Structures are given as structure tokens and as C-alpha cells.
Amino acid sequence: MTLMPFMTRSELVYLCDSSDLLESGTGVPFEVLYLSQSCHAFAVRYEGTVYAYLNRCAHVPMEMDCQPNHFFDHTGHWLICATHGALYAPQTGQCRLGPCQGGLVKIEVSEAAGQVHWHTSDQLQPENPL
Numbered sequence: 001m002t003l004m005p006f007m008t009r010s011e012l013v014y015l016c017d018s019s020d021l022l023e024s025g026t027g028v029p030f031e032v033l034y035l036s037q038s039c040h041a042f043a044v045r046y047e048g049t050v051y052a053y054l055n056r057c058a059h060v061p062m063e064m065d066c067q068p069n070h071f072f073d074h075t076g077h078w079l080i081c082a083t084h085g086a087l088y089a090p091q092t093g094q095c096r097l098g099p100c101q102g103g104l105v106k107i108e109v110s111e112a113a114g115q116v117h118w119h120t121s122d123q124l125q126p127e128n129p130l
């Protein structure tokens with residue numbers, strides 16, 4: 001007998017319009033329940049693709065943006081934590097430089113028909129039930 005892993009069906013939750021996310025521009029904030037705790041999250045666009053993460057640094061679990069919704073460094077190629085300068089790869093959320101260990105908690109997103117949605121999972125749920 002083959003055991004199937006337990007999986008929760010993923011739902012799509014509207015995040016923003018595609019036009020709200022400019023290349024290496026300011027992020028769009030949204031709220032999620034992560035492990036049943038209310039958390040801030042953000043989405044950004046990098047090299048044409050939308051990525052989303054919990055707004056929680058992997059160094060100290062605090063929010064990364066000092067200026068609201070500013071997540072890119074001056075080069076536009078790295079996500080930066082304003083507190084101690086940890087740099088993260090926009091595509092993966094993995095730590096590239098600085099005091100961070102590991103990486104950001106990634107949130108799956110999809111973009112179609114001019115809209116961006118984030119995907120629920122076992123660990124990530126909407127603040128308001130669907």
C-alpha cells in the first residue's frame with residue numbers, strides 16, 4: 001500500500017493588480033496567518049517576475065523595511081533589511097550577505113490576466129477565511 005502525503009489544497013488569494021508592482025520598485029504589503037500567527041508579508045517584482053515573502057528578517061525576526069514598503073537596496077538587485085543590512089536574493093529569499101541565517105519565508109504567487117494572487121498552504125492562510 002502506498003501512503004500519500006497529507007496535503008492541504010492550495011487556494012489563490014488576491015494580492016494586487018500587476019500594475020501595482022514595478023520592476024525593483026516598492027513592495028505591496030499584505031497580511032497572512034503564518035503558523036496561525038498574524039504576519040505582514042510583501043510582494044515585489046524582479047526581472048519581470050513577482051516574488052513574495054514574509055516581512056520578517058532571518059537575523060532577528062523583525063520587519064525589514066524602515067521606509068514603508070522599500071525592500072530593494074540601491075542597486076535594485078537585492079532585498080535588504082534596513083536594520084543591519086542583510087541582503088537577500090529576490091528570486092529565492094536566500095541570504096546573500098550580512099548577519100542573516102538561512103533565508104526569508106517564501107510565499108508562492110502567480111500572475112495572470114493583470115492580477116497577482118498568493119497561494120495558501122498548510123502554514124500560510126488568509127487572515128480572513130475564504
Ligand code: FES
Pocket residue numbers: 057058059060061062064081082083084085086098099100
Ligand atoms: S534584523 Fe535584519 S539584518 Fe538584523
